Amino acid sequence: MLQPEQWIYEQDRDELLLPAWQRLVDLMAELCGTPAGFIVQAGDEKYKVIIANQSVENPYGAGVTIDSDVNIFCREVVRQDTGLYVGNATDQDEWISNPEVSEDGFNTYLGYPLHWPDGSTFGTICVMDFLKTDYDSRYHKLIKHFRDMAERELSLLDKNIQLESSAATDHLTNLFNRKGFFIAAEQLFKSAKRNKANIGISYFDIDNLKPINDTYGHKVGDEVIMSFARYLRETFREVDIIARFGGDEFVVMCQGEKQLDITIMIRRLNELLAQNDQQPSLTFSYGYASLNAESLESDVVERLINMADGEMYKDKETKKNKK
Ligand SMILES: Nc1nc2c(ncn2[C@@H]2O[C@H](COP(=O)(O)OP(=O)(O)OP(=O)(O)O)[C@@H](O)[C@H]2O)c(=O)[nH]1
DSSP: OOOTTSOGGGSTTGGGTHHHHHHHHHHHHHHHTOSEEEEEEEOSSEEEEEEEOOOTTOOOOTTOEEETTSOOHHHHHHHHTSOEEESOGGGOGGGTTOHHHHTTOOOEEEEEEEEOTTSSEEEEEEEEESSOOOOOHHHHHHHHHHHHHHHHHHHHHHHHHHHHHHHTBOTTTOSBOHHHHHHHHHHHHHHHHHTTOEEEEEEEEETTHHHHHHHHOHHHHHHHHHHHHHHHHHHSOTTSEEEEEETTEEEEEEEESSOOOHHHHHHHHHHHHHHHTOSSOOOEEEEEEEEEGGGOOTTHHHHHHHHHHHHHHHHHHHHHHHO
């Protein structure tokens, strides 16, 4: 999902949106015959130019910010959540304190509010001119039309992100699925390599799920899987990648400066299981493998998974032999 409280170019897959918005703003300014056209995002404390048309006369480029207590036109559009047309700003007292007028010499502003897919205000889409103007309704129609297109692009990006994330999520537990794990693992691996950190992979397998299903039914088996997922979430940190790899198997990938002390995590997990005294009882087998990321090849994640899986099998066999 898009996060309205973040700048748009800090969001996932913003590269799918910004070039389309750039083309849109360039064309909008050209059709209106203005030296400046913008998409501006309204943050809590600042307004930020996200897109500026590519013109030598435009004093503001993408990335420029202005405090939200400054009397700029866009602030008024966001406040009122409605369009604003000013054709002769120098003649209007209310705009004397606007630096776009007093310092940059702008006289014309025509802008409309732009919204996030959830309906909250994103910011504005607007054109500005140094000249005085007398725009008729066609200009308003044009900007509103570009606003609708910009909102459609934003909503497409949102849908895209949601689709990608649902394809990467396990629907029973809401953890990553195998696909989601490998997408997230690649990012974590890159960051571990940059930070010369260690990465560790734990492989978990719930014990005796088949007899639980056979005795209590598949729904209870599902609940066992869901509670184990919850305990893993409580045990590991939010930055760790926790995935259901399939059936009753789970994989957790961690990154850290020090070697992760897996015995501490296992103790915590067992404490959670003991506190909750689940019926039917839930036990698990696990394996762990880790390496320092500095010297790692890109296939290390798969190698570590195989190593941890092998350790998990040994754990399971040891338990079975003890019976
Ligand atoms: N309820 C439920 N069961 C599942 C699900 N996915 C896989 N299973 C069952 O989980 C069992 C996993 O098989 P195993 O790991 O070989 O069996 P186990 O009984 O856990 O035995 P050990 O791993 O040797 O302790 C199979 O019987 C699957 O049918 C699921 O989503 N829900």
